[in-house]
Amino acid sequence: MRTWDLKEKFDRQDEQHNAVVARYEAAVVAVGTQLHDLKAQKDALIRDEFRTGADRSKEKAKLSTQIEAAEKALAAAEHERGQAYEYRRTVDDRITVRQLVLDWSGEYRSAVRTAELQPIIDRLTAARKAYYNALLDIKELEAAYDPTFQQLRDMAYRDNVNHPGD
Structure with a gap:
């Protein structure tokens, strides 16, 4: 089988773009996990408060602040991930499927x-x-x-x- 240079470039370009997008995905997952853990800690504090009757308002306030910061970080990470997907889709030097079809129908198929x-x-x-x-x-x-x-x-x-x- 004859090598198709443009298709190989297309595949490599997707590998590179997927690696970058994967970093944004990992950031969203990490922040989401952190947020989930903080909420679980707050729930545990509330349960402990009911079980022991101890006042945990300072710890809850501290966790609430951390939860708000984590929610903002999650929103920012999701926004950046969306921008990464959009940039990946619209990048100027990206080889498009249309270009692959034109190359296949022209020079490559003739060769x-x-x-x-x-x-x-x-x-x-x-x-x-x-x-x-x-x-x-x-x-x-x-x-x-x-x-x-x-x-x-x-x-x-x-x-x-x-x-x-x-």
Whole structure:
């Protein structure tokens, strides 16, 4: 198979872009996990407050501040991730599917046809020619021997002595 340079560049470009987007995804997951953990800690404090009757308002206030900061960080990380997706989609030097289709339909397909398909077509043409020539040879052979065969068949039919069942 012939190498398709533009397709390889397209695949590499996606690998690079996916790696960058994965960093933004990881940031969203990390901040989301942190937020979830902080909320779980706050719930644990509230349960402890009900169980023991101790005043945990300072710890809850501190956790509430951390939760608000984590929520802001999560919103910022999600916004950055959205921008990364948008930039990935609209980057100027990005090879598009349309460019792949145009390259395939033009230069690449012509090169494949010339280098790989044409020898196969040539072999098929030669095989078809040999096949038709062999059919003509059979017809010529039949034409050459058919009169003698017909004569022999007629002679055998007229030979009344050797008819089976007589």
